[in-house]
Amino acid sequence: TQLLEQSPQFLSIQEGENLTVYCNSSSVFSSLQWYRQEPGEGPVLLVTVVTGGEVKKLKRLTFQFGDARKDSSLHITAAQPGDTGLYLCAGKEYGNKLVFGAGTILRVKS
Amino acid sequence: DTEVTQTPKHLVMGMTNKKSLKCEQHMGHRAMYWYKQKAKKPPELMFVYSYEKLSINESVPSRFSPECPNSSLLNLHLHALQPEDSALYLCASSYTSAPTYEQYFGPGTRLTVT
Numbered sequence: 001t002q003l004l005e006q007s008p009q010f011l012s013i014q015e016g017e018n019l020t021v022y023c024n025s026s027s028v029f030s031s032l033q034w035y036r037q038e039p040g041e042g043p044v045l046l047v048t049v050v051t052g053g054e055v056k057k058l059k060r061l062t063f064q065f066g067d068a069r070k071d072s073s074l075h076i077t078a079a080q081p082g083d084t085g086l087y088l089c090a091g092k093e094y095g096n097k098l099v100f101g102a103g104t105i106l107r108v109k110s
Numbered sequence: 111d112t113e114v115t116q117t118p119k120h121l122v123m124g125m126t127n128k129k130s131l132k133c134e135q136h137m138g139h140r141a142m143y144w145y146k147q148k149a150k151k152p153p154e155l156m157f158v159y160s161y162e163k164l165s166i167n168e169s170v171p172s173r174f175s176p177e178c179p180n181s182s183l184l185n186l187h188l189h190a191l192q193p194e195d196s197a198l199y200l201c202a203s204s205y206t207s208a209p210t211y212e213q214y215f216g217p218g219t220r221l222t223v224t
Binding site for chain 1: 114116151152155166198202212213215217220
């Protein structure tokens with residue numbers, strides 16, 4: 001099974017600050033997804049990156065896929081309290097199994 | 111519409127009870143999944159159904175029994191559970207089980223075993 005290392009595990013910041021979450025692996029993934037999950041709810045798909053070097057933007061969120069398709073990052077600009085949640089990266093393994101990172105718990109204080 | 115629905119939202123059951131969790135999607139997806147998630151941890155895959163046939167069982171104890179009656183429905187039958195089985199149970203679906211298709215998750219069922 002391929003492994004995804006996600007960092008940091010916890011992040012507590014003030015409203016307006018910027019942050020970056022990293023997802024790294026020694027293996028190549030065919031695609032990588034980022035999800036956001038609020039307590040008691042299911043993960044909500046934010047983005048899928050497929051091509052090495054790809055950059056996608058979703059309002060204040062910027063997602064990058066490494067050139068070798070082994071790593072990805074999520075950058076949030078000017079974080080807001082509504083960004084609070086658990087952020088999960090997940091890569092596709094054979095058989096369409098999703099390999100999840102350990103998750104990053106983000107808390108944005110107003 | 112990327113909605114996956116799950117019922118019930120919350121379930122409390124004793125160790126001798128038999129209950130079922132239900133999942134439904136109307137997106138025409140042919141792959142459906144059950145995950146178990148503990149607090150502040152990532153989801154753990156339990157089962158994968160592809161075209162209504164069980165394709166992956168991640169060595170899940172037999173007290174969990176999945177069923178896929180048709181392409182839109184997925185059930186998880188529970189019997190003789192243990193307190194450590196308390197968790198959020200998530201259903202997901204994707205167009206097919208091919209790696210190019212994203213998985214969409216339902217809101218989950220919060221299960222408490224007493």
